[in-house]
Amino acid sequence: MTKQNKPTAAELEILAVLWEFGSATVKEVHEKLNEIKPTTYTTVLKFLQIMTEKGLVERDDANKAHIYRAALSQEQTQTTLVSDLLEKAFRGSALKLVQHVLETKPTSADELAEIRKMITEAEKQTKDETQGEKK
Amino acid sequence: MTKQNKPTAAELEILAVLWEFGSATVKEVHEKLNEIKPTTYTTVLKFLQIMTEKGLVERDDANKAHIYRAALSQEQTQTTLVSDLLEKAFRGSALKLVQHVLETKPTSADELAEIRKMITEAEKQTKDETQGEKK
């Protein structure tokens, strides 16, 4: 039974670097993160250690410079985060969340077309899945 | 410049009750919240006091039993929360967030139709706004 792996804000920033790099040493993570936000090497190291304990990242300590990588994919983590937000702020309604985003975030014509395409796909699936089932 | 009013998890639970009731006394909030999650009166009171300091709720202390109400609408708070998630986990791309939700959350045919309608609306707007502009 997997624990609720919800990374904190600072942990997420590190995960973002790891997702981008695939895997990286503390040094690499620190250098990348430092471009965006001033931080010290040991702070990054500490987070990586804590996150290892939590199971958020995995460590290869075969060499002197340990190599870290995210334990969960970005998609899996996004799912956790979105589910959490859904529960906490949208009473679990994915529809309400999507509506809210469409209403508040300016969306280009291209993007709208993208979403429309996705809906068509999803509708096809829904139809397939319902085939043979009695409503 | 308004501060970043991002309620914590426990604060959000209380806000949810306030949004539902419009306004309420500590007693009312406690009773409602207690149905969902065991909590004590003084804990709820303490949160309401802290949230008053933070400006998350407003208090009418004309009577003995103070009456609280959310300082920001649910929509405003949702916007804050979604923006935060967007930045932290989706590199600011609303499109990616919507795609993720559509891919991971089972969505009924009715809901898909709802979203499609919204997109049509949004496309209309986009067209209006772009009128006269050179692409």
Added chain:
DNA sequence: TGACATCTACGAAAGACTTCGTATAACTTA
């Protein structure tokens, strides 16, 4: 081998979050 550079480990501190116990004030009513 000794000096220097590069890493990890450990621990501590500050602040935020969450919860609750106790004190105190105000109101009611007999």
Added chain:
DNA sequence: TAAGTTATACGAAGTCTTTCGTAGATGTCA
């Protein structure tokens, strides 16, 4: 007005998050 009820205020404790400083281990190379 004294007792009982209903509220708020205050403060403290425990946990989690975030940040760093210092120590110690390991590797390099002249």
